[in-house]
Amino acid sequence: xxxxxxxIILAFAGIAFCVARAQGPQANGTSxxxxxxxxxxxxxxxxxxPPRSQYSGSAxxxxxxxxxxxxxxxxxxxxxxxxxxRSDLLTNHRLLQFKEGGFSTSVTTSxxxxxxxxTDGINTxxxxxxxxxxxxxxxxxxxEKDGAYFESRLSFFTNIGSLxxxxxxxxxxxxxLESALGRKMGIDRAIGCFKCHTTAAVTSTLLExxxxxxxxxxxxxxxxxxxxxxxxxxxxxxxxxxxxxxADLSPSDSVDFCGAxxxxxxxxxxxAGTPGPGLxxxxxxxxxxxxxxxxxxxxxxxxxxCHDPHQPLVHEPRAYDSKxxxxxxxxxxxxxxxxxxxxxxxxxxxxxxxxxxxxEVPQTHAVFTDxxxxxxxxxxxxxxxxxx
Numbered sequence: 001x002x003x004x005x006x007x008i009i010l011a012f013a014g015i016a017f018c019v020a021r022a023q024g025p026q027a028n029g030t031s032x033x034x035x036x037x038x039x040x041x042x043x044x045x046x047x048x049x050p051p052r053s054q055y056s057g058s059a060x061x062x063x064x065x066x067x068x069x070x071x072x073x074x075x076x077x078x079x080x081x082x083x084x085x086r087s088d089l090l091t092n093h094r095l096l097q098f099k100e101g102g103f104s105t106s107v108t109t110s111x112x113x114x115x116x117x118x119t120d121g122i123n124t125x126x127x128x129x130x131x132x133x134x135x136x137x138x139x140x141x142x143x144e145k146d147g148a149y150f151e152s153r154l155s156f157f158t159n160i161g162s163l164x165x166x167x168x169x170x171x172x173x174x175x176x177l178e179s180a181l182g183r184k185m186g187i188d189r190a191i192g193c194f195k196c197h198t199t200a201a202v203t204s205t206l207l208e209x210x211x212x213x214x215x216x217x218x219x220x221x222x223x224x225x226x227x228x229x230x231x232x233x234x235x236x237x238x239x240x241x242x243x244x245x246x247a248d249l250s251p252s253d254s255v256d257f258c259g260a261x262x263x264x265x266x267x268x269x270x271x272a273g274t275p276g277p278g279l280x281x282x283x284x285x286x287x288x289x290x291x292x293x294x295x296x297x298x299x300x301x302x303x304x305x306c307h308d309p310h311q312p313l314v315h316e317p318r319a320y321d322s323k324x325x326x327x328x329x330x331x332x333x334x335x336x337x338x339x340x341x342x343x344x345x346x347x348x349x350x351x352x353x354x355x356x357x358x359x360e361v362p363q364t365h366a367v368f369t370d371x372x373x374x375x376x377x378x379x380x381x382x383x384x385x386x387x388x
C-alpha cells in the first residue's frame with residue numbers, strides 16, 4: 001500500500017484533466033507515459049521482457065556491492081511485498097474481522113496460510129491470500145482462485161490497526177460473497193501490480209507470481225544482472241557496465257524512471273476520472289508541477305536529489321534544508337540560469353514543513369507529503385491545487 005501500482009493509484013484518485021501534452025513540463029524535457037517508455041529499447045522499471053535466466057538475485061549483487069545492498073534492505077521499497085503468510089501485520093493480528101451490510105469478512109492467519117472468508121449469514125466463501133503488498137501505511141492482499149487473481153476488498157491500515165475498504169474499491173455494500181472478498185483482476189492489472197511490488201515476477205512477458213522475489217530489489221531498477229556479473233568476472237572492459245545506471249539519466253527521464261511505479265506526469269495526464277486530493281500520491285507528477293521545475297529549468301530537481309533509493313527514507317524535515325538552501329540560501333553558490341531568485345523571508349530551517357505540506361488522502365488513513373514545491377497559501381486558491 002505504501003507504493004500502490006499506477007493502475008491502482010489512478011483508479012483510486014480518479015483524475016481527470018483536459019491538458020494537452022504540449023502544456024506539460026518543458027524545461028527539463030517532456031514526460032512520457034510509462035507505456036511509451038516500455039516500448040523503447042533497453043531496460044526500464046516494470047519491463048518484463050528479459051528471460052528469467054538473465055536474473056541473478058540480489059545476493060549475487062551483494063557480493064560486490066555489499067554495503068549498498070545491505071542499506072537497501074532497510075528501505076520501504078525492499079519491503080514493498082511479502083508472501084502473505086510471512087506478513088508481520090497479519091501474524092501480529094491472527095484474526096481480523098469486518099462487517100458491512102449483511103456481510104461479515106474474516107482474515108485468519110496460521111503458520112502456513114492466510115484465509116479470507118466471507119459469509120452472508122447463510123452461505124460462505126473463502127479465498128487464500130498469496131501476497132501482501134505494502135509496508136509502512138498498510139497492506140493490500142492478493143487472493144487467488146483457480147488461477148485468477150483478486151485484489152482484496154479489505155486492506156490492513158497501520159494507523160487504525162484494523163481492516164477497512166481498499167482504496168479504489170467502491171464503498172457500496174458488496175453484491176455477493178465474491179465481491180465481499182475482493183475484486184477480480186485481469187491479467188494486465190495483475191501484471192502491473194506484481195511488476196511494481198516484486199522483482200522478476202514477470203519474465204519473457206509472462207507472470208509467474210510463485211517465482212517472484214519479494215520487494216523491489218537491485219534488479220527491479222538496474223535490470224537483470226547476469227550479463228553484468230559475467231562481464232565483470234571476465235574482466236571485459238567493453239562490457240563491464242552491462243547494467244543500467246539510473247544516475248546517467250536526464251532529469252526528465254530520471255523522474256519518469258521513478259514514475260514507472262509512482263506515476264509520471266504524462267501517466268496522470270492520460271488518466272480519466274474525477275479529480276481529488278489523491279493527486280498528491282503521484283510524487284513525480286507533483287514534483288513536475290513545481291514552479292522550479294517547469295519555469296526556472298533547474299535540472300537538479302529530481303526524485304533522487306533528495307531521496308537515495310539505496311537508503312531508508314529520511315523523515316526529519318530539517319534533513320532536507322541543505323537541499324533547499326543550496327538554491328535559496330543567502331550565501332548560495334548557484335549562479336546563472338539555475339540560480340534561485342528568492343530567499344525565504346520566514347525561516348531558514350524546516351523548509352519542507354511549509355513549502356511541501358502534508359495532506360490526508362481519503363481512504364488511506366494516512367497523510368502524505370505534497371511534492372509540488374511552492375509558497376503555500378491558506379486561501380481557497382491553494383486548496384484548489386488538489387482538485388486540478
